Amino acid sequence: MHANESAENYLETILVLSQSRPVVRSVDIATELGFKKSSVSVAMKKLRQNEHITVSPEGYIYLTESGKEIAEMIYERHKLLSSWLITLGVDKDIASADACRIEHVISKESFEAIKKHVK
Template sequence: MSLNESAENYLETILVLSKSRPVVRSVDVATELGFKKSSVSVAMKKLRQNEHITVSPEGYIYLTVTGKEIAEMIYERHKLLSSWLTALGVDKDIAAEDACRIEHVISKESFEAIKKHVK
């Protein structure tokens, strides 16, 4: 289930967007991340080839079971780490940026320990 940081960010973005809109398209992901649509299209092709997403004939993007598992794991890490850093007194924007970097490299063991400590 190991992916690079970029792929994890795309999956997380698809998950977050799917919570607030009925369908997600490449243009939505590009707008959200501030990337060119062509760059997002290349990434979506790789995610599709690795069976992390499916794309309907209309261009709607859906997470597969494995894609959703990865996205939810990254999103959980992001939410917990950013709220924890904010609670420690870090500015919310800096906390979100730092959480975004940490969420991809922290081990499962360390994250679970932080999660247990925080809750």
């Protein structure tokens, strides 16, 4: 289930977008992340090759089971870490940006300890 930070960010973005839209396309991802569509297309090709996403003939992007597992893990980390930092008094924008960095490098053990402590 290993993916690099960039792949994890793309998968998380697909998950988040899919919660508020009927379909997700490369252009939606590019807009959300502020990236060029060509960069997103290259990333989507890699995610497809690694079987983390499927793309319909219409260009709609769907997470596979492995892609969804990674995306949900990263998104859970992001939500918990950012809300925790906010409760510690960190500005919400800074907390979100820091959570985005931390979510990719924190060990499962450390995250579970924080999660247990916070809840």
